[in-house]
Amino acid sequence: MSQHDKRTKEIRIAVQHAHEMLMHNAFEPALEQGQEILKVFPSEPNALFIIGCALRGLGRLDEAKTSLQALVEQTQKFSLAYQELAFTLHELKQTKPAIVALQKAVALDEKLPQSWLLLSKLLPVAGDSNGAAEAHKKYLRLSTKSPQLDLALEAFMAGKLPLCESICRAHLKTQPKDVNAIRLLAEVAIKLGIFTDAEHLLERCLALAPDYHLARLNYAHVLNKREKSQRALEQINLLEQAQPGAAPQRIEKAAILVRLGQFSAAIELYDDLITQFPEQAGLYTSRGHALKTIGRYGAAVASYRQAISSLPGYGEAYWSLANLKTYAFEYSEIQAMKHQLADSALASADRINLCFALGKALEDREEFAQAFRFYKQGNDLKLKTERYDANETSALVDRTIGVCEQGLFAQKNNRGCNKADVIFIVGLPRSGSTLLEQILASHSMVDGTKELPEIIAMVRKLGARSKREQRSKYPEIIADLTGEHCKALGEEYLRKTQLHRGTASFFIDKMPNNFAHIGLIKRILPQAKIIDARRDPMSTCFSCFKQLFSAGQAFSYSLEDIGRYYLDYIRLMEHWHKVMPGEVLTVNYEAVVNDFERQVRQILAYCGLPFEQSCLEFYNNKRAVNTASSEQVRLPIYQSSLNVWSNFDDELAPLKNVLKPLLNNNYN
The missing domain is CATH 3.40.50.300 (P-loop containing nucleotide triphosphate hydrolases)
Structure with missing residues (x-):
């Protein structure tokens, strides 16, 4: 055996022993083993990896972070090193760097279920609910052993909800206790707004698997949507006992407290979450909504602006400012919105929000033609996401009258x-x-x-x-x-x-x-x-x-x-x-x-x-006032909102044509 082969075998054996120690949570011996390997084989990547894992296991997180960062800089194609670094950063509550590390890990190796799972938990905190949903589907795909469920997941991710539902139901006929399929079926119901069905499915799922934390979080969300907010809070409390301090459940808890009218408690929780995750724009807007509802106008404005500072293209924050109805955008803010809209990569939801916000901002400045152009653009984009048939409404009114x-x-x-x-x-x-x-x-x-x-x-x-x-x-x-x-x-x-x-x-x-x-x-x-x-x-x-x-x-x-x-x-x-x-x-x-x-x-x-x-x-x-008019009804009666439509008389010709049976001659 050559000297090189002998050296390679020695490294392999030493690394194998260290991995066995890690598997049995023997972190101190594993750390010592990793350090001994480095003495003989300096800069050995596997030894650095073992040391990082052992340090995290011992709770020495800052040291683990330093070791693992050195490793990924030295060896930039070590997917598990990026994953371990992400786990360490997550425990240090450094969410944004953790997400970056996870994304690098799965870019190097798509088949890392635990990376996808953690991504699915962290991305909602970063305001990327769609990315989180996709990450969870990839986690399920890697962890499931059912080809049928894999097909259902593909259909769900492609937005083919009827196909996904059909596959899940067929699968459940032969595997009635597959909790992943039941939960996926519940997700379909949630997407369709059929919360009654989602509630029943998730109850069945949790009866089969009480420790299925994601299903319980989904269940809390559905209960809150169905105005069963006190029961939703009980589910969050169960999750808190099982996994204390997990961000997704705390975010859901804040939303539940808002629904229950416990605004001070919700705002306090949002403040705490923002301290923990200061880069997460969605937390600032959610806090802003709660502040607006109880009449804390200045604080709400500040919170929405913080969301924009955190994420400049975050359309919901701009629309939230516009939706105060009494807020006047500065010229620099209008220019910033236009700049964001010029970005072809801007997400559709952000584009819609920005269009409506710009419409309001420009209408306030009496730039009516340009304001209508943005209102129209926002409505056209939003219309593509809605399912509405005016004939169905007319038919329902006919039936009701009959x-x-x-x-x-x-x-x-x-x-x-x-x-x-x-x-x-x-x-x-x-x-x-x-x-x-x-x-x-x-x-x-x-x-x-x-x-x-x-x-x-x-x-x-x-x-x-x-x-x-x-x-x-x-x-x-x-x-x-x-x-x-x-x-x-x-x-x-x-x-x-x-x-x-x-x-x-x-x-x-x-x-x-x-x-x-x-x-x-x-x-x-x-x-x-x-x-x-x-x-x-x-x-x-x-x-x-x-x-x-x-x-x-x-x-x-x-x-x-x-x-x-x-x-x-x-x-x-x-x-x-x-x-x-x-x-x-x-x-x-x-x-x-x-x-x-x-x-x-x-x-x-x-x-x-x-x-x-x-x-x-x-x-x-x-x-507390929960509607878009919350700030307007905190002012004495005023007449300035009468007939503002007349500033858009030419653009509203299609509307006037439909309403002709009701309109008097002054409108012609």
């Missing part, structure tokens, strides 16, 4: 829950509903809440539609409900909304889309008060067009669709007035602005509430 005849609401049929606790404020978004809510919530007998999802959830449940192509049983089922069923549904609604209330006798539900379900509401809660927040058609529709909604309102990204939606809304509201005369109060935004006290007194009288001066001074109310 079912909800006057006889259905006769006294003999109204056997629902007779409590009069709730005041519904309905209409289109951006029609003044938040102003009406703030006025009423300033009364000592009324609790303001937010846009509550319970009626929409009830409609979906009654519809019993498991697939988009199926015909829903709703609205026809409204006529089939027995008196006992109506009473039970009304009581269920009040029970589920209780957690949003305070101690006042009445509370507000201002979900605007509930205008479509007044028939159901009046069957299950016949004593409920309903206020239709109505605004000039052109003002309403244009205000919707320039608003980037966080979710829902898919009709709002096309002028023609908005116009048709408004016509259907008016048609249905006229029907409700016809079959239930006097049951719905229409309040025109323009009348409120021009004759404020008289309108306030009329609203209070309709609700059976005594007049209180505080309702005229609604802007002094310090309650």
Whole structure:
């Protein structure tokens, strides 16, 4: 045997012994072995790797980092060294360098499941949820032994959700306890917004594998989406016991606390996370949203600006500033947004956010033509991500009108829950509903809440539609409900909304889309008060067009669709007035602005509430406000928002054409 071969064999044996020590957590002996190897074979990469692993195992993280950094500089194609360095950096809470090291590791060797797994956990903290999802799919692909599940993952990553669902369901027929397949199926449901199905799937997954932490995190997220936020918090607490301090679960916890209205606790948690991960732009925007909701305007602005400093192309932060409605962009900020939009590599979501923000910034500067160009560009991009069919909406309104005849609401049929606790404020978004809510919530007998999802959830449940192509049983089922069923549904609604209330006798539900379900509401809660927040058609529709909604309102990204939606809304509201005369109060935004006290007194009288001066001074109310109008309703009444659409008269010709049946001669 040559001297070289002998030397190689000695290294191999020594390294093998050291690896065995590491496998058995014998870190001190492994460290000594690695150091002994270096004495004989200086700069031996495997010895440096062993030393780095041993030092991390001993908790000597700074030394491990130094050793491993020296190794990757010396040997730049050692994938496991990059992975070990990433693990060390992660334990040192140095997230950004850890991500870089992981990306280098998987670039050198795609088949490193633990690198993909850690990437899937760290990328959400960096604001890259899409990258995180892809990393987790690659982790599952490497760790799964099922070719079918591998195909399902490929379909999911390609956005082919029906194919992914089909493969998963076929796979589960033969492998019903495959928790990875169950969780993937739940992810499909989450993507489709079918949170009820996702909840059931994740419950099954956790029953089979209680220690499946990612599934539990998904479960907490779904519970929070379904307004079961207290239960979601319990799931996070379980995760905290299993893996204390893990960033993804702490981020989810902050979101849950916001949903529960525990804003101070949420902001404190965001502050702590930002201290730990100061480069993560998404944390700053989330904190900004919470600060905005409780009226801390200056702090919210500062937080959004910090997000931009952390990530200059982060469109959500710019739109968050614009969405304050009272924020005036500086010239340098406008130029910065335009610069970012010129980057062809900019993500689509950032581009959409920036377009809407620029539209608002330029409109404020009275550069109307350029402002509309950006509004239009943002809407066109957003429209590509939405599934909306105006014909479906019109058909649903036709069916609702056909079912909800006057006889259905006769006294003999109204056997629902007779409590009069709730005041519904309905209409289109951006029609003044938040102003009406703030006025009423300033009364000592009324609790303001937010846009509550319970009626929409009830409609979906009654519809019993498991697939988009199926015909829903709703609205026809409204006529089939027995008196006992109506009473039970009304009581269920009040029970589920209780957690949003305070101690006042009445509370507000201002979900605007509930205008479509007044028939159901009046069957299950016949004593409920309903206020239709109505605004000039052109003002309403244009205000919707320039608003980037966080979710829902898919009709709002096309002028023609908005116009048709408004016509259907008016048609249905006229029907409700016809079959239930006097049951719905229409309040025109323009009348409120021009004759404020008289309108306030009329609203209070309709609700059976005594007049209180505080309702005229609604802007002094310090309650949390969860909508885009939060800063506007903290100001006294003003008229500057009337008819702003007229600055875009030529550009809005397609909208005016659709709305022609409603518009008077002044609009021609």
